[in-house]
Amino acid sequence: MSIIIDNDTKLVVSGLTGREGSFHGLRNRDYGTQLVAGVTPGKGGQDVEGTPVFNTIAESVDEAGANTSMIFVPAKFAAAAINEAIDSGVETVIAITEGIPVMDMLPTYWKAREKGVRLIGPNCPGVLSPGKANVGIIPAQFFDQGRIGVVSKSGTLTYQIGNELKQAGEGNSTIVGIGGDPIVGSDFIDILTLFEADDETDMIVMVGEIGGDAEEKAAEFIAAEISKPVVAYIAGFTAPPGKQMGHAGAIISGSSGTAQAKQEALEAKGVRVGESPTEAAQIAVEILGSL
Amino acid sequence: MDLLEYQGKELFARHGLPVPKGVHASTVDAAVTASETLGYPVAVKAQVLIGGRGKAGGIKIAQDSTEAHEYAGEIIGMDIVGPHGEGPFKVHELWVEAGSEIESEFYASVILDRSAKKLMVMLSRMGGMDVEAIAASDPEALVKQHVDPITGLGEDEARQIAARAKIPEQVAGEVANVLVQLVEVAQAEDATLIEVNPLIVNSDGEVILLDAKVTIDGNSLYRHPELEELPESADQDPQEAMARERGLTYVSLDGNIGILGNGAGLCMSTLDVVAQAGGRPANFLDAGGGSKAEAIIDALEVITSNPEVSAILFNIFGGITRCDEVARGIIEATGKIGLELPLVVRLDGTNSEEGLALLAEAGLSNLHHEATMLGAARKVVELAGN
Numbered sequence: 294m295s296i297i298i299d300n301d302t303k304l305v306v307s308g309l310t311g312r313e314g315s316f317h318g319l320r321n322r323d324y325g326t327q328l329v330a331g332v333t334p335g336k337g338g339q340d341v342e343g344t345p346v347f348n349t350i351a352e353s354v355d356e357a358g359a360n361t362s363m364i365f366v367p368a369k370f371a372a373a374a375i376n377e378a379i380d381s382g383v384e385t386v387i388a389i390t391e392g393i394p395v396m397d398m399l400p401t402y403w404k405a406r407e408k409g410v411r412l413i414g415p416n417c418p419g420v421l422s423p424g425k426a427n428v429g430i431i432p433a434q435f436f437d438q439g440r441i442g443v444v445s446k447s448g449t450l451t452y453q454i455g456n457e458l459k460q461a462g463e464g465n466s467t468i469v470g471i472g473g474d475p476i477v478g479s480d481f482i483d484i485l486t487l488f489e490a491d492d493e494t495d496m497i498v499m500v501g502e503i504g505g506d507a508e509e510k511a512a513e514f515i516a517a518e519i520s521k522p523v524v525a526y527i528a529g530f531t532a533p534p535g536k537q538m539g540h541a542g543a544i545i546s547g548s549s550g551t552a553q554a555k556q557e558a559l560e561a562k563g564v565r566v567g568e569s570p571t572e573a574a575q576i577a578v579e580i581l582g583s584l
Numbered sequence: 585m586d587l588l589e590y591q592g593k594e595l596f597a598r599h600g601l602p603v604p605k606g607v608h609a610s611t612v613d614a615a616v617t618a619s620e621t622l623g624y625p626v627a628v629k630a631q632v633l634i635g636g637r638g639k640a641g642g643i644k645i646a647q648d649s650t651e652a653h654e655y656a657g658e659i660i661g662m663d664i665v666g667p668h669g670e671g672p673f674k675v676h677e678l679w680v681e682a683g684s685e686i687e688s689e690f691y692a693s694v695i696l697d698r699s700a701k702k703l704m705v706m707l708s709r710m711g712g713m714d715v716e717a718i719a720a721s722d723p724e725a726l727v728k729q730h731v732d733p734i735t736g737l738g739e740d741e742a743r744q745i746a747a748r749a750k751i752p753e754q755v756a757g758e759v760a761n762v763l764v765q766l767v768e769v770a771q772a773e774d775a776t777l778i779e780v781n782p783l784i785v786n787s788d789g790e791v792i793l794l795d796a797k798v799t800i801d802g803n804s805l806y807r808h809p810e811l812e813e814l815p816e817s818a819d820q821d822p823q824e825a826m827a828r829e830r831g832l833t834y835v836s837l838d839g840n841i842g843i844l845g846n847g848a849g850l851c852m853s854t855l856d857v858v859a860q861a862g863g864r865p866a867n868f869l870d871a872g873g874g875s876k877a878e879a880i881i882d883a884l885e886v887i888t889s890n891p892e893v894s895a896i897l898f899n900i901f902g903g904i905t906r907c908d909e910v911a912r913g914i915i916e917a918t919g920k921i922g923l924e925l926p927l928v929v930r931l932d933g934t935n936s937e938e939g940l941a942l943l944a945e946a947g948l949s950n951l952h953h954e955a956t957m958l959g960a961a962r963k964v965v966e967l968a969g970n
């Protein structure tokens with residue numbers, strides 16, 4: 294089954310005519326994802342290497358049957374593009390764009406919730422269901438198909454862990470980058486819920502980092518609702534308070550959002566936390582072997 | 585981006601909120617001249633990016649020019665340590681403002697509540713002290729309310745907040761207005777934090793915003809040119825300033841091992857692993873997708889401008905970034921800047937074999953290759969010494 298994207302995903306890319314959008318959109322198509330449309334206002338009727346371009350996302354839904362939208366639009370216009378996608382009739386919106394102002398994301402977050410549209414990101418590497426579909430910028434060569442679900446705030450850290458799992462002979466049902474912004478469409482809890490219900494996922498690796506309390510809330514949720522084993526890794530133990538560590542959301546404010554607090558919250562609920570990405574991957578392999 | 589108090593107050597004033605009249609000064613003479621113009625008493629206030637300045641001696645009320653001279657002289661050049669041990673921050677600038685006769689001190693703030701995905705307003709009639717202290721001593725006295733993301737904060741709702749916080753009747757309407765306006769300022773100016781502590785009532789019964797702590801979302805600066813152009817605080821870390829000019833994501837730390845990684849998460853993880861191996865990272869630097877020689881030269885120049893650095897770790901997991909390009913960048917950059925410090929390189933991911941072959945061919949004597957992140961961390965710790 295996998296989660297969020299699979300063989301039935303029909304992808305429309307907002308920004309397909311741009312440099313980044315076309316590079317990654319076409320890579321996703323080469324991987325086997327059904328890329329059915331691109332959207333750029335004013336460029337309707339053109340095509341990008343055979344993929345038709347529409348003026349609006351709604352047209353791509355009506356005319357090309359798109360059900361999943363990827364947003365590759367510059368930050369200034371990205372929230373508007375996400376809003377357009379939410380109204381267009383697609384089920385899922387995956388926003389890759391980095392640098393969207395948080396005041397733009399607040400109403401957009403609530404709009405997606407209200408309309409029941411799944412929003413992933415922004416500021417995320419996308420979603421990969423190995424062997425089925427790839428939407429975003431995750432390099433698929435580092436992941437094999439398998440039974441471990443991965444949910445992560447960070448891109449490169451996910452590649453690191455995925456690659457270690459692959460070298461150990463394990464693979465993934467789906468890899469979900471939820472993004473490193475303070476406000477993202479889907480949190481750990483949303484994705485854990487999907488993995489729990491997915492019959493191709495036997496266990497879950499969760500990769501968090503400093504800032505906010507999504508990991509702490511996930512710890513509570515895992516204890517109450519998740520029956521599958523979860524292994525975690527948290528980055529940022531050496532981060533000083535008040536400094537933004539690359540991601541807009543990766544900041545310790547006062548004494549809240551520390552890696553220490555997140556690790557303690559997870560361990561208190563019986564979730565094993567790896568000291569390094571390598572150790573997290575090793576624990577995952579060990580647990581999977583014992584299932 | 586954090587604003588200094590006076591920058592926050594100027595922002596408030598632009599939105600019509602009541603703040604004391606004041607003048608910015610960076611010398612004792614300028615502070616005295618400002619005091620004379622404003623008329624006594626004046627508050628002479630250290631401008632540093634930390635609260636608790638009053639307790640630390642960075643805020644003094646001067647009654648005449650002798651005092652203004654004396655206090656300005658004391659405060660400029662002073663080191664201020666924050667309530668949680670932050671800093672020390674050296675005082676380079678002052679804000680001299682009209683002194684208020686304070687009848688009561690309240691606390692008001694608007695923050696982005698990441699957990700609830702909403703703005704949250706907080707109000708207390710116990711101002712002047714740390715909000716954490718208010719929350720600890722009398723949690724009931726700190727009223728919190730989320731703001732509807734679509735409709736904002738209505739006047740009636742703000743009135744109710746003021747009533748719940750037991751703000752005296754005579755000023756409750758004015759305080760409620762301030763709350764409504766602070767939410768509007770947060771939305772209009774992309775502020776993820778606005779804290780006014782204290783919000784005072786003076787002896788004439790006027791409500792005045794006496795302090796300002798404002799954080800602006802860095803991602804929004806393109807639509808706030810007036811904020812983007814604000815002078816940088818003079819007490820900036822030299823490497824952070826240099827990195828900002830070059831568009832690098834860099835944070836100074838106090839160790840001796842220079843770090844360069846790609847991707848924020850991997851880079852944070854690299855710091856942690858180095859610390860676990862017994863080392864002390866000198867910085868966080870996310871090279872992102874920047875694998876080109878120029879980007880690596882820029883990064884290495886920033887890292888090596890810190891005299892503490894005695895060894896450097898490159899931790900790259902190439903995804904879209906290709907390791908052969910990174911290797912070319914490293915070779916060109918080390919040649920160009922004549923880098924002699926030990927350099928430990930871990931290159932994994934896309935085209936790593938080609939990249940490693942290039943590095944081997946170049947035969948740089950100060951370059952050490954390690955296959956894993958943990959191995960690289962141990963190696964760089966060994967090479968860096970203490």
Ligand SMILES: Nc1ncnc2c1ncn2[C@@H]1O[C@H](COP(=O)(O)OP(=O)(O)O)[C@@H](O)[C@H]1O
Pocket residue numbers: 604627634635636637638639643645681682683684685686689712781782794795796
């Ligand atoms: N303009 C002023 N007039 C009179 N008193 C002031 C003035 N500005 C500050 N103060 C006093 O100094 C205290 C601390 O000032 P504040 O600006 O809140 O700095 P901090 O929070 O960094 O200590 C205030 O609570 C108030 O009592």
Ligand SMILES: [Mg+2]
Pocket residue numbers: 635636712781782795
């Ligand atoms: Mg104060």
